Amino acid sequence: MGYVTAPGARPRALALGDLHASLTDPVLDAMNFLNEVVSRFPEAISFAPGRPSEGAFEPDDLARYLRVYTEHLERELGWPRDRVRTQLFQYGRTNGIIHDLIARSLANDEGIHVPAEAVVVTTGCQEAMLLTLRALFARPEDTLLVSSPCYVGITGAARLLDIALRPVREGTGGPDPEALLAAVRETRAAGGRPRALYVVPDFANPSGASMTVAARERLLEIASQEDLLILEDDPYGFFVRAGTAKPTLKALDRDRRVLHLGSFAKTALPGARVGYVIADQEVIGPAGERSLLADQLSKVKSMTTVNTSAVGQAVIGGLLVESGCRLRDANAEAIAFYRANLNTLLGELERHFPAARRRALGVGWNEPDGGFFLVVDVPFVAGTKALERSAQDFGVLWTPMSDFYLDGGGDTQLRLSCSALAPGSIAEGVGRLAAFITEQAAEADT
Structure with missing residues (x-):
């Protein structure tokens, strides 16, 4: 005879504490949270995912x-x-x-x-x-x-x-x-x-x-x-x-x-x-x-x-x-594409945050020799609350760096990925990001 739930009764729930301890580890929540934010703000320009460009893909x-x-x-x-x-x-x-x-x-x-x-x-x-x-x-x-x-x-x-x-x-x-x-x-x-x-x-x-x-x-x-x-x-x-x-x-x-x-x-x-x-x-x-x-x-x-x-x-x-x-x-074309994208991202950051403005705001970033990612230092906590505001009010997404540290750190850093974006979207996205960082920095000072 099969298990039957009494009419109107609520099925017995499993206690999270009885499942593997890793399921309550923040590391396992990081990717799911990011995917959820991306799905809620589909119109936002996303510097979050490290996926490759689809430009060269053809179903045939x-x-x-x-x-x-x-x-x-x-x-x-x-x-x-x-x-x-x-x-x-x-x-x-x-x-x-x-x-x-x-x-x-x-x-x-x-x-x-x-x-x-x-x-x-x-x-x-x-x-x-x-x-x-x-x-x-x-x-x-x-x-x-x-x-x-x-x-x-x-x-x-x-x-x-x-x-x-x-x-x-x-x-x-x-x-x-x-x-x-x-x-x-x-x-x-x-x-x-x-x-x-x-x-x-x-x-x-x-x-x-x-x-x-x-x-x-x-x-x-x-x-x-x-x-x-x-x-x-x-x-x-x-x-x-x-x-x-x-x-x-x-x-x-x-x-x-x-x-x-x-x-x-x-x-x-x-x-x-x-x-x-x-x-x-x-x-x-x-x-x-x-x-x-x-x-x-x-x-x-x-x-x-x-x-x-x-x-x-x-x-x-x-x-x-x-x-x-x-x-x-x-991969010659892909190498050229990603090189151009990373150069575009670095150039747009420089355009929106020239040296004097960077010093005044307390903003900086690294200049990788390749790949998909760079890290921006900001003068505020770049956590999930800030990401929500960035997506909702400014239409731009990024990844909190604190998710990548085991020993604490990265609270005032964010990761940008430029691999899946067209150059025009990178330029527009950095403009939105600059507006967000400027406003968030001003509020952090008050």
Whole structure:
């Protein structure tokens, strides 16, 4: 007999306190709140989301990429039609079906040379983070060090898995290697086990900061010295505004300290939901048997998403084949677009807030060398209340920086993303933002 609620009775509610503790963590509320504000003010110009531009997307491209991938299997690999059908329509290999194409692209674009078997294809980079954290963090004292401010996706994933977090304050050049060394030793002194550092070395979300090559080399030296792994997230590395692209940590890695997390959301199309992790570390079993860490991640994936969508992988696979597995070249127009947008944003901020006005108001911002984001310092608390007013009264949205700090901070900072806007909208949006900041600053003085 099924459960029946008495007429007029209210169904018994679940107590939030009986659910996982992470569900009351502000980190998990941050994205939902922002999405809710965006939906309530659809006419506002939004500097909030870090999503890619849709300008180059065409629905017909999807069918073409599928056809290119199918032809690749049939003509280049010599597969019969039945095998192609199975590849596209069935569950498929847990670690992915385009791992070989990803490995070739990483070699061409980044100078990262790993066997295809070291590539785990995931359902977006978020799954890559979850698989990696679940496999690496085995003990209660295992601690994840994160650059602070930090992308909420990694801190939220750590909360879901009950992983201890320790922030490492970020400077203008990203995380300071010496600050990391101090954090590692302080963690050990407190009884913790520093297991890995999560870092976005190029144009980080949310700060836009990038590490120098010297800092990258020092970071790798410390990782080897302190038996620390590095989780390198690299979604924005292609999108250089000034100077030349720097080598990834994985390209510099000689001791297999780095797990390289990637995604095609920014460099191809986010709707495919295809990411990956390079896990070429060797794992030794109790009887001396050897495998790659990628094989161990496969076990975790088999109990979560089972496998990444074959259709989504095929679309990305066709794009990679069509580009000759040289995705950086294929992104030439996107790189130029994002460079122009970031230059426009910086130029409009300068136009509305020239040096004398900046000093009078107490306003400033950083000038990233690329990517999607920059941070504006303001003379008032830039929290949810201010964001509501900015959206409702001035028609402009942004992201509070305080959401990205684990150890407090960012209360008087806001993040701007210019990736999804047309240049004209950026100009109009900065004008609205300038009016909001000016009025809010004046009220803060009274």
